[in-house]
Amino acid sequence: DGGITQSPKYLFRKEGQNVTLSCEQNLNHDAMYWYRQDPGQGLRLIYYSQIVNDFQKGDIAEGYSVSREKKESFPLTVTSAQKNPTAFYLCASSIGELAPFFGPGTRLTVL
Amino acid sequence: AQSVTQLDSHVSVSEGTPVLLRCNYSSSYSPSLFWYVQHPNKGLQLLLKYTSAATLVKGINGFEAEFKKSETSFHLTKPSAHMSDAAEYFCVVSVTSGTYKYIFGTGTRLKVLA
Numbered sequence: 708d709g710g711i712t713q714s715p716k717y718l719f720r721k722e723g724q725n726v727t728l729s730c731e732q733n734l735n736h737d738a739m740y741w742y743r744q745d746p747g748q749g750l751r752l753i754y755y756s757q758i759v760n761d762f763q764k765g766d767i768a769e770g771y772s773v774s775r776e777k778k779e780s781f782p783l784t785v786t787s788a789q790k791n792p793t794a795f796y797l798c799a800s801s802i803g804e805l806a807p808f809f810g811p812g813t814r815l816t817v818l
Numbered sequence: 819a820q821s822v823t824q825l826d827s828h829v830s831v832s833e834g835t836p837v838l839l840r841c842n843y844s845s846s847y848s849p850s851l852f853w854y855v856q857h858p859n860k861g862l863q864l865l866l867k868y869t870s871a872a873t874l875v876k877g878i879n880g881f882e883a884e885f886k887k888s889e890t891s892f893h894l895t896k897p898s899a900h901m902s903d904a905a906e907y908f909c910v911v912s913v914t915s916g917t918y919k920y921i922f923g924t925g926t927r928l929k930v931l932a
Contacts, residue, residue: 711861713861740920742922747827747924747925748924749908749922749923749924749925750862750908750922751922752919752920755919765919795859797861797862799862804850804869804912806852806864806867806910807920808864809854809861809862809863810861811860811861812859812860812861814859
């Protein structure tokens with residue numbers, strides 16, 4: 708079945724650590740996105756990528772980094788520069804004008 | 819600039835009664851609009867989308883939405899609520915300016931009372 712896999716489902720980070728969230732899709736979609744979700748704030752765009760080896764900052768990119776070395780993969784690194792990383796992170800992909808398809812999410816908690 | 823406003827953060831209905839979740843949008847372009855549903859600790863699932871083919875859009879699970887350009891609205895409705903409809907709903911507008919981006923509303927949490 709085609710879809711998006713996000714791992715891990717739950718992630719705990721200590722202060723000052725970098726962590727990487729995985730996102731893999733087998734939908735053959737060109738575009739991929741990372742969103743952050745906080746209660747009462749909807750989804751905010753962190754980074755997006757339209758093609759391999761190219762990506763753009765979204766509205767809240769500070770403290771995050773991404774790579775797009777393969778069409779199927781779009782990992783997100785939460786760096787120690789992100790001061791308030793506790794949130795639910797959603798990866799999505801899309802192609803053309805079709806609506807984005809979402810993965811199941813990763814919940815990151817800072818200890 | 820494109821934006822989307824969900825007018826109610828919480829809506830409560832009794833099981834079997836109609837559901838109305840309100841969404842207003844602002845767009846410089848002819849917009850594409852979507853409604854998604856999210857159950858707790860899950861990803862978002864597409865309910866329906868409007869892409870200018872028809873103003874009344876039917877989606878999954880008995881939901882539908884009507885695009886009203888004069889009112890800049892895209893409200894989501896369902897004739898009869900079911901307990902399984904309890905979830906958070908997001909209205910989304912797409913931004914088309916060379917690349918696709920999506921702007922999300924802040925969400926409406928639907929509670930269904932037995």
